Structures are given as C-alpha cells and as structure tokens.
Amino acid sequence: MELLDGMQTRKSIRAFKPDPVPRDLVERVLDAARWSPSWGNTQPWELVVAGGEVVTRLTGDMAAAFEQKQPPNPDVVMPQTFPDAYKERYMACAAGLFGTMGIAREDKARRFAHMVNMTRAFGAPAIIYVVFEEGLTVPYTMLDLGALIHGVCLAAHALGLGTCIEAQLALYPDLVRRHLDLPANKKIVVGLALGYPDPAAPANAFRTDREPLDKFVIWVGC
Numbered sequence: 349m350e351l352l353d354g355m356q357t358r359k360s361i362r363a364f365k366p367d368p369v370p371r372d373l374v375e376r377v378l379d380a381a382r383w384s385p386s387w388g389n390t391q392p393w394e395l396v397v398a399g400g401e402v403v404t405r406l407t408g409d410m411a412a413a414f415e416q417k418q419p420p421n422p423d424v425v426m427p428q429t430f431p432d433a434y435k436e437r438y439m440a441c442a443a444g445l446f447g448t449m450g451i452a453r454e455d456k457a458r459r460f461a462h463m464v465n466m467t468r469a470f471g472a473p474a475i476i477y478v479v480f481e482e483g484l485t486v487p488y489t490m491l492d493l494g495a496l497i498h499g500v501c502l503a504a505h506a507l508g509l510g511t512c513i514e515a516q517l518a519l520y521p522d523l524v525r526r527h528l529d530l531p532a533n534k535k536i537v538v539g540l541a542l543g544y545p546d547p548a549a550p551a552n553a554f555r556t557d558r559e560p561l562d563k564f565v566i567w568v569g570c
C-alpha cells in the first residue's frame with residue numbers, strides 16, 4: 349500500500365471478526381511503528397499486546413464496571429468540554445456514527461449498549477495497550493506516543509488489519525494493570541482494538557470527514 353493512500357484510507361474500525369491475529373503479523377506492525385519519531389529519540393513508549401483469554405477477561409471486567417456505572421479514574425486527564433468549534437465536530441462525529449449504525453438520537457439503550465461494546469474493544473481479538481512510565485513529562489510524552497500510535501494504525505492498515513484507538517479502554521487503569529500484570533508506575537494512555545475488520549458491520553461503513561486546508565493552515569511568506 350502506498351503511504352499517502354494508506355494515510356487517506358485508514359479509519360477507525362468498530363467491529364471485528366473473531367479470528368485471532370497471528371503474532372508474527374502484530375510483530376510486523378510494531379516493527380514498522382517503532383521507527384516513529386520522539387523527543388530526542390527517547391522513545392518513551394511501552395506497548396502491551398493482549399490477546400486470547402486475557403482480552404476476554406479484561407474486557408469482561410471493564411464492561412461490568414462500566415455497566416455498573418463505576419466512576420472512571422483514568423491515568424491521563426480526559427477532556428470533558430470543548431470550545432464550540434471542536435464540540436461541533438465531536439457531536440457531528442457521534443451523530444454520523446450512530447446514524448450509520450441506525451441508532452436514533454433518543455435511543456439511550458442502544459447508545460449505552462454501543463458504549464459497553466466499546467468497552468469490550470468492539471469484539472477485537474487483541475488490544476495493544478499504550479503505556480508510559482510515571483515521571484515522564486506528560487504533554488510531550490503524549491506527543492511522542494501519538495506519533496507511535498498513528499504509526500501502529502497505519503502499519504496495521506497496510507497489512508489488512510483494523511484498529512480503533514480507544515480512550516474508553518483506559519477508563520479503569522487499575523483493572524488494566526491487574527490483568528496485564530503491570531506495576532502502579534506504568535500509566536495507561538489508550539488501548540488500540542486490533543483485528544480483522546468485519547466488512548458487513550454497519551459501524552465500519554462510517555467515514556469521518558476532515559476540514560479542508562484553508563480551514564486550518566495559515567501560509568506566511570510562501
């Protein structure tokens with residue numbers, strides 16, 4: 349797959365086939381993504397790849413916590429509000445996805461069921477957890493991790509896999525640490541749902557839009 353094509357055709361996948369992803373294929377993805385840039389080449393990322401029963405047990409516990417409305421306590425502060433322009437895009441994204449899935453705005457039960465399914469990594473057979481060590485400077489570390497995450501998503505796409513970056517999978521970091529056997533100083537940023545896209549699922553027909561260049565680029569002296 350040509351790089352520029354891959355960048356334009358990657359999208360979040362929110363329904364997966366149950367087929368496990370062979371470990372050597374995940375290794376190819378991560379072997380490409382490890383070349384992502386970072387501040388001073390510090391490479392402040394750690395990845396934990398979970399599959400099989402670990403995913404079943406972890407997502408089961410997270411979904412139960414979510415359904416019981418246990419208060420989330422993410423390691424990295426999550427945005428609660430947005431200035432208007434960004435809020436509009438956020439709302440449009442949710443409305444577009446629910447519209448494509450045939451979920452009515454007022455159908456709270458199905459919207460909640462979608463969130464629970466999100467907590468179950470949309471049925472993905474694997475989750476790649478993105479972790480960093482406590483003590484790193486958070487804002488720039490997030491920039492470095494973001495570069496890596498995009499690299500993972502692009503490489504997975506190039507190899508026929510689908511991903512969804514999910515903050516939802518980081519709502520209960522203590523559960524994640526327990527299931528992945530991680531110490532308390534390993535902070536959980538997001539989980540990436542990983543697997544083979546289910547082409548028949550309505551959720552996967554959804555495509556987000558992007559603003560044109562003239563909306564966010566200022567040219568100076570050129």
Ligand SMILES: Cc1cc2nc3c(=O)[nH]c(=O)nc-3n(C[C@H](O)[C@H](O)[C@H](O)COP(=O)(O)O)c2cc1C
Pocket residue numbers: 358359360361362441466512513514515516517538555556
């Ligand atoms: C930091 C981050 C967290 C995200 N968390 C979630 C999530 O919890 N659930 C979800 O369905 N999508 C999540 N997404 C996916 C975004 O909704 C998606 O990338 C965005 O709408 C653009 O769509 P696209 O990825 O299909 O191009 C997240 C993306 C990022 C970058």
